[in-house]
Amino acid sequence: MSEYLADRSANVKETAAAPWRGLDPRTIAVHCSWLAAPLGSLALTAAASGGRLGPGEWITVASIGVAFSVVTALGLVRLARTRYRVTEDAFEVRTGLFVRRYRSVPLNRIRGVDLTANPVHRLFGLAVLRAGTGGGPGSGSGELALEALSRPAAERLRAELLSRAGVAASADPVVSVLDPRWTRYAPLTFWVFGGVFVVIGTAYRILHDLGVEPWRIPVVRRALLTLGGVSPWTVVPVSVALIAVVGSVGAVVLYVENWWRFRLEWTDSGTLAVRRGLLTTRSVSIERARLRGLVLREPLLLRAAGGATLKAVAGGLGDADENRRRSALLPPAPRAEALRAAARVLAGPGSAPEPRLTASPLDAPRLSPLDRPRLTAHPAAAFRRRVLRGMIFVVLPVTAALAVPGVLFTTVLVHCAWVFLLVGTLTTFWLARDAYRALGHGLDGPYLVTRSGTFSRDTVALRRDGIVAWTFSSSPFARRAGLVTLTAAVAAGENGYRVPDMAERESARLAETATPGILTEFLERA
Numbered sequence: 001m002s003e004y005l006a007d008r009s010a011n012v013k014e015t016a017a018a019p020w021r022g023l024d025p026r027t028i029a030v031h032c033s034w035l036a037a038p039l040g041s042l043a044l045t046a047a048a049s050g051g052r053l054g055p056g057e058w059i060t061v062a063s064i065g066v067a068f069s070v071v072t073a074l075g076l077v078r079l080a081r082t083r084y085r086v087t088e089d090a091f092e093v094r095t096g097l098f099v100r101r102y103r104s105v106p107l108n109r110i111r112g113v114d115l116t117a118n119p120v121h122r123l124f125g126l127a128v129l130r131a132g133t134g135g136g137p138g139s140g141s142g143e144l145a146l147e148a149l150s151r152p153a154a155e156r157l158r159a160e161l162l163s164r165a166g167v168a169a170s171a172d173p174v175v176s177v178l179d180p181r182w183t184r185y186a187p188l189t190f191w192v193f194g195g196v197f198v199v200i201g202t203a204y205r206i207l208h209d210l211g212v213e214p215w216r217i218p219v220v221r222r223a224l225l226t227l228g229g230v231s232p233w234t235v236v237p238v239s240v241a242l243i244a245v246v247g248s249v250g251a252v253v254l255y256v257e258n259w260w261r262f263r264l265e266w267t268d269s270g271t272l273a274v275r276r277g278l279l280t281t282r283s284v285s286i287e288r289a290r291l292r293g294l295v296l297r298e299p300l301l302l303r304a305a306g307g308a309t310l311k312a313v314a315g316g317l318g319d320a321d322e323n324r325r326r327s328a329l330l331p332p333a334p335r336a337e338a339l340r341a342a343a344r345v346l347a348g349p350g351s352a353p354e355p356r357l358t359a360s361p362l363d364a365p366r367l368s369p370l371d372r373p374r375l376t377a378h379p380a381a382a383f384r385r386r387v388l389r390g391m392i393f394v395v396l397p398v399t400a401a402l403a404v405p406g407v408l409f410t411t412v413l414v415h416c417a418w419v420f421l422l423v424g425t426l427t428t429f430w431l432a433r434d435a436y437r438a439l440g441h442g443l444d445g446p447y448l449v450t451r452s453g454t455f456s457r458d459t460v461a462l463r464r465d466g467i468v469a470w471t472f473s474s475s476p477f478a479r480r481a482g483l484v485t486l487t488a489a490v491a492a493g494e495n496g497y498r499v500p501d502m503a504e505r506e507s508a509r510l511a512e513t514a515t516p517g518i519l520t521e522f523l524e525r526a
Contacts, residue, residue: 020083020094024150026124028075032068033120084146086160091131093144105131105144112271112290112316113158114326115283117151122281127154131161132316143318162269162285175344176330176337178262178276185332186255188301190455192247199250259331264341266349272312274329284326288349290315292466292492293447294342296370296459298335303457308338312345313462313493323493343367346461369461373449375440381481382501383436390428395421431455441499441510448488448514450499460497466490470511470518474504486511 077097084093091110094102110131117127126148149157204214214220227235260278267273272286293313302308310330317323330341346368399421406413435454442449448467451459469489478484478501486499486507502510512519 018085018087020085021153022084023079023082023146024126024148024153025079026126026150027079027148028072029124030120030126030148031075032071082146086157091144091161093146103144107161110161112285112287113161114285115154115158115281117277117281119279121148122279124148125151127151127281129154129157132318158283158285159267159269162267162271173265173267173349175264175266175272176262176333176341177264178259178331179333179337182259182331182333183252183255185302185305185307186251187248188305188307188332189251189299190301192251193243195250195254196243196247255331262331264329264345270349272329272345276331284317286312286314287316290492291345292490293460293462294329294345294368294370295461295493296338296342298457298459300455300457302332306335307332308335309333310338310341310345311493313460313490313497315492320494327493339367339371342370342461369444369447369449370459373440373442373444373451373459373461375442375449375451376506378436378439378441378501379481379483379503381483382439383432385478385481385483385501386432386435387428390432391425395424395428398424439501441502443510443514448510450488450497452498452500462488462490462497464514466492467515467518470515471496472507488514 078095081097081100082093082095084091086092086107089108090104090106092102092104094100112132114130114132115127116130121127127150128145128147129149130146131144146154146157215224257278257280259276261281262274262276264272264274267285270288272288272291274282274284274286276282291312291314295311295313296308297311298308309328309332312327312329314327317326329345330338399417402413402417402420406415406417431454435452438451438454438457440451443464444461446464447461448464449459449461451457467488467490471487471489472484473487474484482504483501484504484507486502487496488499488511489496499507499510508519
């Protein structure tokens with residue numbers, strides 16, 4: 001009996017020390033925010049008809065009323081039945097009315113705590129908290145989410161969860177902040193053109209679903225008739241220039257929305273935190289123990305302007321789509337800033353800020369493995385493979401597609417074919433040479449460094465102790481050339497990072513040197 005009373009007393013003390021907490025009542029208003037669109041449409045209809053509503057409009061009003069009642073009732077149930085608390089060793093959440101659910105995650109399993117707030121959340125001063133545990137997709141334990149908490153409560157809970165790591169505060173926690181001048185890099189992506197066509201296609205699909213034929217709209221019809229009477233030599237350059245201008249404006253707007261108020265810093269708990277966003281704010285945290293490396297990404301246009309982006313190779317960031325969104329550490333920015341931020345991230349919390357790069361790369365200090373990496377070149381057969389791929393998959397098919405109709409119908413297409421063959425061949429050799437010169441691999445202290453690509457050149461620094469397996473793959477043509485693609489498997493990021501077109505003997509040597517012991521058994525058998 002005394003033992004029972006002692007246990008019960010201990011439980012009461014624990015409950016008193018960690019009381020259950022609830023969501024913010026303003027959560028209901030967020031859940032009902034979707035009503036703004038139908039109510040706005042109904043208001044416009046009423047204004048256009050002078051306040052006279054027909055049977056259809058009254059049915060809409062009734063439907064909105066029923067939906068409002070249902071959503072409000074569900075919101076009240078969720079508000080009343082969702083409770084959470086942080087005990088000495090766990091983060092606990094319980095939900096549900098008819099089907100009750102209780103989830104408890106040990107604090108030492110929480111790998112990151114993110115805060116997000118869309119415009120509606122920000123209007124009501126709320127935020128959504130997501131605590132990632134690193135569970136795999138579909139495991140049911142990858143994330144605990146609370147929607148929604150007041151912003152101060154969310155910040156306090158985030159700090160409370162992250163403080164369990166027990167890492168001392170860094171001397172200079174801020175790694176990087178946004179410089180408004182970086183917006184000049186926003187248009188230097190291929191989405192400047194692709195994004196415009198995506199928007200046009202989406203608008204067309206919406207109009208088509210509504211039964212509206214876009215070319216029958218008076219403005220569109222007049223524009224098409226006007227363009228029909230203009231020479232193609234005028235229409236094509238003007239259209240390309242107009243698309244570039246519209247795409248550039250859209251790219252800058254998206255850049256500002258995604259990255260405004262950007263801040264990359266080490267928190268007091270030793271967690272890397274990324275905060276950004278104008279209308280929809282985002283806050284992503286990455287535990288240092290889950291950080292396996294970095295990726296310096298330089299798309300072709302951005303690289304030509306001296307820019308780059310930085311991504312983390314880290315576990316616990318969700319599935320592939322979530323990882324792509326949450327692993328970004330730096331927006332398109334000067335390459336020097338990306339290298340400086342990479343050095344601070346790899347050095348960890350408490351590291352002193354490195355000096356800025358000087359005008360001459362030879363005089364500048366080497367900041368990190370991503371900065372002018374010491375790479376081993378790949379065989380010349382890798383260059384020939386890139387030339388053959390471009391010729392076989394792009395140049396020759398397009399030339400044939402132009403030449404055959406030209407022979408059958410008009411000599412104009414024949415001239416287009418030989419011009420494309422000449423220009424395409426020269427372009428293929430230039431891109432293949434650029435890709436080959438970038439290709440390389442090497443070991444830099446505790447990191448495996450690889451670099452490849454031309455349209456998007458990626459320099460990857462992976463912690464060697466984070467590599468768990470190796471994959472050797474080659475096609476029949478690659479085997480004839482003595483080439484192998486080596487893939488380092490890590491339980492983070494994209495799960496595997498390729499070192500393409502290596503010499504066959506060099507691939508085994510690199511894998512064994514980078515991670516001694518993993519290939520020993522297979523090499524002995526060989």
